[in-house]
Amino acid sequence: MALGLYISVPFCRTKCSFCNFASDVFSKSAYENYVARLLEDIANSHQLSSGLGCVREEIADSVYLGGGTPSILESAQLLRIFEVVREKFEITPDAEITVECAPSTLTPALIETLQQCGVNRVSLGVQSFVDQEAKSVGRLHKRVTVLEEITRLREAGLDNINIDLIAGLPYQTAESWAFSVSETIATGVPHASVYMLEVDDESRLGSELIAGGARYHAHFVPDDDATADFYQQACDMLQASGMAQYEISNFARRGFESRHNLKYWTRQPYLGFGVDAHSLLYRQGERRASSPVQTGTLARSQDNGTGARENIEIEAESCLAIRFATPDSLEAYMNRVPLTVAPVSEQAAIEESFFLGLRLNRGLDLEALSFLEVYKQESQESAVWESAIRDCVRDGLLERQGTTVRLTAQGRLLSNEVFARFLVEEKGETKWEPAT
Template sequence: MPLGLYISVPFCRTKCSYCNFASDVFSRAIFQRYIDRVCSDLARSAEITEQIGAVFERAVDSVYLGGGTPTVLHIAELVRLFVTISQNFVVPPGAEITVECAPGTLTPAILDLFQRQGINRVSFGVQSFVDQESRSVGRLHTRVTVLDDIARLRAAGIENINVDLIAGLPHQTVDSWNTSISQVIDSGVPHVSIYMLEVDEDSRLGRELIAGGTRYHAHFVPDEDLIADLYEIACARLDSAGVHQYEISNFARKGYASRHNLKYWTRQPYLGFGVDAHSMLPTKVGIEAQNRPLPLSFREDFSVCVRTDFLGNHVESDHRIPAPKGLCENSCPGGTKPPEFSREAATECSPGRKPWVKVENEQAPKGRKNSSHALSKGRSVIARHVSAGWMSKSEVSPGGTTEFSRTLFSPRGICFANSSPMGSTEAIRFSTPDSLDKFLSGDRIQRIPISPAAALEESFFLGLRLNRGVDLSQLTASFGSHAVAAFSPAISDFVRQGLLERDGETIHLTSRGRLLSNEVFATFLSSVASQNIAP
């Protein structure tokens, strides 16, 4: 599958007060050193990918220069980036090539470069068409500047233009917001991104709001309820104008959805270069798994059964727990398997029988029946694995002289098995340092292996960002019915709360769900909450 390439350019003319990205104002003296490092990494991309343990692909169908403000670079530096990309990757005609621009940096030389290098999409960080709001957060442009830049892009033959707007800027009101929305609609740009102001410790304005101060016009920031109202106004007005929402923050006319950003939300491979650049690439095992049918044992039976008589003093002479073949034999989180599971597997079973995994260390104390102690030990093992998340108990139903304790392997238990349909590692995410100094000094890349369990959770979390939602039947084909079914109670609960809608095998966020999306996403990120999975 072709890659998306992302190049981070962390340099700005000024640092906006709301910005929480790894960008800042730096001396031009450091630009050349930075471009040297990025181009070196581009040239070594196959080697770096191999070291990471991922699969390298030279075919590329989207390139994205983001920032920061890439257009503050010298023309020669931008040319060098594009030449290095073309020397190391195959970028066919028709690939989407995006450059982020700050209004007012689109010089004639930059426009000429765009035409020569085949740039066919430009994203403007406008944030507001109201000059007072722009000035309050440190933007250097005016409304007139933005409209002039859009006109000059069109004159140069570049029609695929995005405009970013932020709901929640200081001094913003319903009237001023409607002015910005009217202006972006009237401009005719085919793509609009609407972001709600983020309040966190990573921006100056965020820190001031948290502290309750007044610097950076913090006391003029709208409250949360008004910000939510502004977002809903934008959704309704853009939709009426034919700019339809396709993702929580993104709206496009037909045929103009961002192909590069869709890679993030649909878990397609992408490779990032520069400061705080994120990548996700498949492993060889993950690719092979995608090309083979899901084994029957993973489609149907994940049950384990412990059997004893009414008094609990008899168990089958060879105490066993059925499980998918090879479950937890080798690679589990941290490189270890759940304790007390042996490597006994389906090879010992007669044809047609379900595979088994033995419980180890079940020898009875001297003078006691082995079978009785085995039962106690088996129950103890199951209880510990339920507690640790390797299994999830679904029912206990006594009947006659026998008691059956039926347990389903949880998504974590299923997907971390080395013989899971997707292998022990489905993909690898990795990222560069988020500090320019650390990046230039060669700090190590942070590597995060993605197990099939984490991949399933990501598929929910990222897929639900899209208005089209998540196709449960597709997830079932990739991860198994029981792994997906483990999320059914949460899905049903969110449907009852009006945060999700279900249409057959498809689930998607409601309008209210998009406003409260973090609450929904947290449910699907139980085992990967500490990982950074989006760039």
């Protein structure tokens, strides 16, 4: 199965108050070293994959440049990234190639560069079409700029466009939110993503809300119930306009679902490069195998608590796949802090199938899990999953049709609560660095 490639660019012009991504404002001088490191990792990905005992497909049918603000890079840097990607992977002619762009950066020169790179999908972090709301969280664009840029993209033939919106921004009201959703529909873009504001201590606005303070316009943030209503309102408006909801946060006209993101939710293999980039690769002979094969051991290096690293070996005989992630800060990434590695056992694969597969409106076909021994057996784990399904159906969070289970509208609002019910135990993680 073809790979998805994710490339992270952790640079932004300003840091939005709600943002909990591993991105920040850095001087332009940092860009060049970062791109050089990225290219090195892309070039070495074969070696990395085989070091982990995984299959690295040669063919990729999706490339996603996210972050951060990839469109902040110089044209020459973007061109070099795509040149090396094409050198090291076979990119299919129909590949979906997405770049996330901050509105107000889409100059004619940038659009020309994107086309030279083969980009055929642009994701715009609009968040709100109401200027006061966008400004309150540190966005630098105005509504009129977004509309001009969408026109410019279309004139250049780039009409596969996504618009991101956030429900729950400061100053948002039911009317202003309806305006943002209507404007999104009126642009005629084929894809929209709607997120509810995440309140956690990873963002300045989230921390302020948790502390009950008033900085970052926190006291103008709508309450949780209003935000949930906004989300439901967007679902209704977008569906009525012909953009079908296919995932908790994603809506598309037929044929415009994001191929790249579908790989995450359906557990297809993908490789991530750059800061805070995640990967999933399957072990040799796995993925559709009826039972795990002996795969020996993984040699890793682990922090022994003193800052020094010691070599350990972990049995990986029941490991179907490996998830791994790069460090989540630019400094740690540039200093080559080891990868975080988590082997995916049969049990973990099933848990992932629930909490990723249930994100999709089409739901999860339980038949697809039946090749895994731990699911077929009368085990403690399978009893937990079965009773979680029964309880969620009873509570109106899931519906079951034949062998398929899917979230109800209420279940989509409370999805994290649903997913937590399918977790049997915590998975172990460790650090790993490729042999040099």
